[in-house]
Amino acid sequence: MFKILNIFLSHLKYMFGNERGMADTTTSTLEECVPTMVTNALLALEERDVVRPLVTLDTKLLGGPGVVSETPIIAKLTSEADDSLSSQALDSTTVGSDTSPSSATVGVHGSYVQLKEIADLGSVDNMASVAGQLIGQSIVTRRDLDLVTLFASFATNVGSANVDITPGDLYDAYGSLQSGFAPLPYELVMHPLNIWSTVGLISLFDNSSDAIQTRGPGTVGEEWARAGFSGMVLGFRLWSDANITVSSNNASGAAFSKQAIKYTPKRGLKFVIEGDAAEVADKIVGTEIWGESELRDSHGVEMQFNQQA
């Protein structure tokens, strides 16, 4: 019987704690034994290659000598109205805002990472491949930046600082490109907040009482209402590019045809990995060589608008 009583009392001890009091073992008491697991890293996102496919590709410098690619523009001839003809010289000269020659000088663009061996060995991810991905991304972004910063150099600007976009601006841009004999298709590249904001492009197609009245099945208005986007807007193919710089709530996009800008590559992306023994690290360097310039100014129109009312 005493034995049974002892067993019962020992069970009571387990249920209600020992003579020193109750103590639970939790993740807090064993904090040092519980590891923190690290998953694969997410890389910061950035805008990529939006404008390059939309402009003229000038391959003259690829695989050959030279660092400057010039494109002369030859003025048109005028047909005589009667039979007294006079000779006209072929003249590669500046016509209006189209400067001849259009000259693009290539330059080296790149990024490098000094990857410490201890960082590489201590990380969950393959840091060398992460570094390579980041380098590639940065170079692509730099190329897009070099192209979009040319938008503000177009002589014609249908908007200006601190004004909201209107349908009239798109009419003017289209008319300017047509007057310059720019061939279709016409591209319209704008910062996302110039498209999607209360004073952005979308406000022209939301079927409100002060919008362009396009409602009904298959209309552009319905497309905007359903998808929040439309591939074409008043004759322009629409693209969103977050690499366009915003300055005091204003950003300069552009409406242009293919020959407005030329992109001149010299050498594609190349990676070099070099060990640095003194730093106990690897230098991972990615470089690409290209140039860009305006080709025909009359085939581009700056679209500078604000992003907030």
Next chain:
Amino acid sequence: MAFPPSPRKDSIMSKEETHEMTNAAVKQKNSPKVLKETAEQTIERLNQENADLKAIAASQPTINQSDAKYMQDIDFLQSKKTGAGGNRIEVKEITDHKNIPLWTPWGKRIGPMHPNNATYVYHKFRRLGRILHVRKPSEEDIRAYYKSPEYIAWKKKHDANREQKSKSKSGAGLDKVIDAMVNITGQNRRDIISIIDKPMASV
């Protein structure tokens, strides 16, 4: 328990405070002796309160010199770490040229661009009669430009142009008609606009 009496007019307590206390407490609070405290008694009471508060403050943990030294020592140790560390990958951009911006007289930036492109654009705008700056104009320069005849003439033309364009966006004509119809018929604006979408036979 008897309810406390109604508060006296010269009582310093609110009605809510009065109802929460017993009769004895109310009598003591409203006693003329407590209300007529002398200046010396007031000073003594305040001094005692100060002493009590200081005792409470002294018993609270505060940052003392040894704690400050601890923080400084830890900062010093951490500052001796060099390089990017184990958790960062620094990507450094390299180019063989420096992009240069141009500036309009009103402070708008063009670029930055390759120096040859900047020269090209500079010549182009100069040929078109527009002078660009290679350095950012100061606030005084911008203010002076806003007062120039060139800017005033441009602003007038620009404002007229924007007003014309805004009409294409605002649909002002249709709005005025709808406002007039709302006033005449007394109908809801939404109902009137929806009539426009209905086929003629159902109106």
